[in-house]
Amino acid sequence: MAELGPVSWPPAPIRTERLVLRESEARDRTAYIELFASPEVGTYLGGHRPRDELERVVPAVPGQRPGVFVIELDGTMIGTVSLDRRDAERPGHVRPDAGEAELGYMLLPGAWGRGYAAEACTAALDWFAATVPGEPVLLCTQTANTPSMRLATGLGFTEVTRFEEFGAEQWLGVRSFGTGSG
Secondary structure (H helix, E strand, C coil), rough: CCCCCCCCCCCCEEEECEEECCCCHHHHHHHHHHHCCCCHHHHHCCCCHHHHHHHHCCCCCCCCCCCEEEEHHHHHHEEEEEEEEECCCCCCCCCCCCEEEEEEEEHHHCCCCHHHHHHHHHHHHHHHHHHHCCEEEEEECCCHHHHHHHHHHCEEEEEEEEEEECCEEEEEEECCCCCCCC
């Protein structure tokens, strides 16, 4: 992934009603491994990775790069939300030169269904809109991932296109700032 752009990183932690979005720390390593080893989390992301492999390859402080926030609830990591540049080689863009910002999120299964993803994504999108004013953000998800499709539309993303990638139909939406604020 390309760098996020003219963004000062890391920002101060972002606090919502229930969550804190912050940079990763060493204490998050176990939760990162749980996230990537979870078969449930991997269902629409190409599958999970073996825990023993993750124990070997996950760095002491995982996820330390611009655009990646840990989602923390009551002092514990429950997932991540990220803003990256969409690779130009991938299908689905709204600009001729590609490189748009793209929202991604993953939560541990125990955190599903409680509105944490919407709360964290809204906070990350609001931060991005204030940091890089006027820039649209993309979101891509499998059409089979009904909860993610609901979240995307709830966050104000509108469909741009559908295409086949990774052996499944993908939905690509865009959110232009000034509209759809969560």
